Amino acid sequence: MPLMYRRASPVVTTIAATVASMIMGIMLAVLMGLSPASAATSPSPEPSPSGDFTSTFTIGGLIRDGDTPIEGVEVQVEGDGFDEVGVTGEDGRWTVPVPGPGAYTATLLPDTLPEGIVPRDPENITRDVTLGTTNTVNVLFPTGEGTVVENNIADTILTRFIYGLNFGLLLALGAIGISLIYGTTKLNNFAHGEMVTFGAVIFFFFGTVIGLPLYVSIPIALALSAFTGYAQDAWLHKPLRRRGVGLVQAMIVTIGLSILARYVILFFLGGNIYTIDTGLTATIDIGPATITVASLVSMGVSILMLILVGLFLTRTRIGKATRAVSDNASLAAASGINVDRIIRIVWILAATLTGLSGILYGVFRQVNWSMGFQILLLLFAAVTLGGLGSAFGALVGALIIGVVTEVSTVWIPNDLRYAVALIILILVLLVRPQGVLGRKERVG
């Protein structure tokens, strides 16, 4: 029997579907004060498949120490009688517009690097850059803590482990959202990443741009996130369920919504990377590891929320009804549970948790237009690892993913850490397809 979205009933217009997503854009438009930040000078973060979108030729790059962008580093670009020095900004990015296609060399000027940071390969600080069919070329200069700072490996692992826990806990909030939605409706929601971005962007806007205090900006961000959950169910998914649209179709609809919402956010936010200012920059030493107060608070908030969700699911009537719907929707409906109402509540709850996860992620890293999309697969991996549809499994999966991605950077290059998480996902599916905490049932 084909898997259908629950409750096939008469055709209802789904024009509202697109409206649901546009609302996000309109809200953003109002919130951003209609002052679109132009991304013209920053290198395009995700060059699009069909190629030429800008007519300027630029060479640029990002200089970071681990995850911290380094400001004020100079890179000299020469070629064809052209000579200019690019300086990294606050976000660690540097860009040099060049007159046209051709061969250039980019040289990192090591003297401009801050104290204690050296190029990872001091012999190799000159890059040959050829601008041919592409307009923008990114040049990488890996830097590291060189020989100046020596860490012993156990300390590094401990530090990474604590960061991993923090990352895992905030992932868990988003992953439980996916898991609850999947559990009650069997829908894989690809627009979940944009819900993460949305929470972070709204919080960034109210907290950092406008400068409202945390106890105002966080509730606003959470309330708006909750509204996106309501909107998605009320204006998109409920009509689709009524229409009897197949699950795969509904999944592809969420892909469309994801693309739409992501570019709406890019439209208003611009392509730059922003840092959230929480005012909590003090650090605390835990043994050999140093972590910021913001990270500690973030972990505390995550743990508190996760406990609350756990209590909600196991102790309250609505929570029990949610689990009943996850278990068997028809049976739940037959025993008098209003399935549509439960699904609505689940959407709102999931969107709020995901928005919170976005806020914490924005604090943990930085805010940009595709931040949620970049961790969407990690969220899916967490959910699948723990067992599709199991909320507690999602927590375990997220912690595994968070710790693995961070600790793995001790041995492998930073830019491969997400790949490690995804490889683990595939390996777990090989051995234990139902996930770590999933029930043993036939999934094939």
Place this chain on the structure above:
Amino acid sequence: MDWGQILNSAAGELLSPVTAAYALAAIGISVHFGYAGLLNFGQAGFMAIGAYAFVVPILSFDAPLWAGFLSAIVFSIIFALLLGVPTLRLRADYLAIVTIASAEIVRYTVSTTALTDVTGGAAGLSGFNSGFNAINPFPSGTYGFGPFTYTENQLWVRVFGWSLVILASVLVFLLMRSPWGRVVKGIREDEDAVRSLGKNVYAFKMQALILGGVLGSLAGIVYVLPRAVQPANYGTTLTFFIWTMLLLGGAATVFGPIVGAMIFATLLTLSDGILRGLISADIITFISGTQAGQIRFMIIGAVLMALVVFRPQGIFGNKKELSFNV
């Protein structure tokens, strides 16, 4: 506002090698999803495998052109096997998540700084096209008319790309009429029924996955032939765009993927030209050129949603042929 130029460049997209690559990749997903019912969300990964497996031997080992093609095909088969073994026995949404994850693993791997010597890191690879241009059968000169005016090398890459598209279409058409194709379509409709007839469903699915994957890797080659390899192109977004093209044309059809790719590429360029034209003519003043580029992607998202809800069979499709039910 120069309508002539806008229409010209949009028409030029009709036959561009990128469109041919999109069409090939869409034919690949058509085999996966349209005929066999497999949810492959990792076509960008197959394209990346094709591009890198084609280019790296040429640049690193000075391999001849045919060796590049061979290695692209071999590596995409290996990739399909790696994907299929853990997932083809599981429910369809697992294949979706694993394929999308694998494609990202491929992208992370080719763009990591640790492999810069081989893959060029985030900057990608270029300067591999001379071997392909060396076997160009067309004498130098200018060919064609209007928006379809090409130099001999531009003509060669187009002829090559579209020949592959036509070959692939004919191959898929013939295969799907064969007994093999009937079994594959049977699996799409009802896996258990086919299994009860004594067919090895797993093997048939695997063969379909490999076939579509090889088409995807050939698409990757056509995609990079006239340009450089850039790892950032092979993100999940590319896969979703190819899905949009396929669903636009119609999934289980011969012409669907081709027409879908043509419409998609042409409309993308046309809407960009119009928006930019309106901006430079000061008719639209509240957005920048960069933002005009972004509006097109919003439209793609909205079109994808509307298509799947209101016309899931696409332009050419037969609603009965298309089964979204997995």
